[in-house]
Amino acid sequence: MRPEQFIPFLGLAAIYAALATATLYGLTRLVARPGGRAAPLVFFSLFFFFLTQHPFPDPAQMICPRPFTEPQTQPFLFLRSFAEMWEKGGGFAEWTRNRIVAASTMNFALLGLVGVALRFATARWIAALIFAPSLSLAAELTQLTAFWGLWPCPFRQFNVDDLILNVSGLWLGFALASLVAPRFSFPASASSRRAPPRPSSGRGGRRK
Secondary structure, eight states: OOHHHHHHHHHHHHHHHHHHHHHHHHHHTTTSOOOTTHHHHHHHHHHHHHHTTOSOOOGGGOOSSOTTOSOBOOTTTHHHHHHHHHHHTOOHHHHHHOHHHHHHHHHHHHHHHHHHHHHHHOOOHHHHHHHHHHHHHHHHHHHHTHHHHTSSSOOSOOBHHHHHHHHHHHHHHHHHHHHHGGGTTOOOOGGGOOOOOOOOOOGGGOOO
């Protein structure tokens, strides 16, 4: 993807995510009053999901199998690209033009934002441990199955490195947000929420 295509690509995914988030909250309000803390989590999760799927090709014009969509199942293959760029000693522009380096960095950073949004919604680590692989696996399986069979063949690549980067990025974002949580209005952890002590009184209701 060329640099001039990057901003429109992100913008379209953000529009998809915003519309889907507004729709979900509109439907939820029909039966309940959704909490506002979950809104950033829903938006960033959907933003990530749409980034992994669009642009959506025209099924009638697809030629299958599409090139570059063979599943990539070798873990940590992305490190080779980082090592090659490091050996070349290229500048910032060269790093950003490398497709694998740019995609890997974006995956890690974006899921870091999802991790922060998750910490804003809940303080439970079990939520991060479950949500990170679930969200990433849902996106990768959608790619592997051609959007669950809605397209005649896959148009995005299933990549095990994306799973690694996504999960580790979300966990790191959640951990960093947990460190700064006391400074902000993040939910307190379950262990820190204690019931206030009950007032003690002497016999007969009088304290001496």
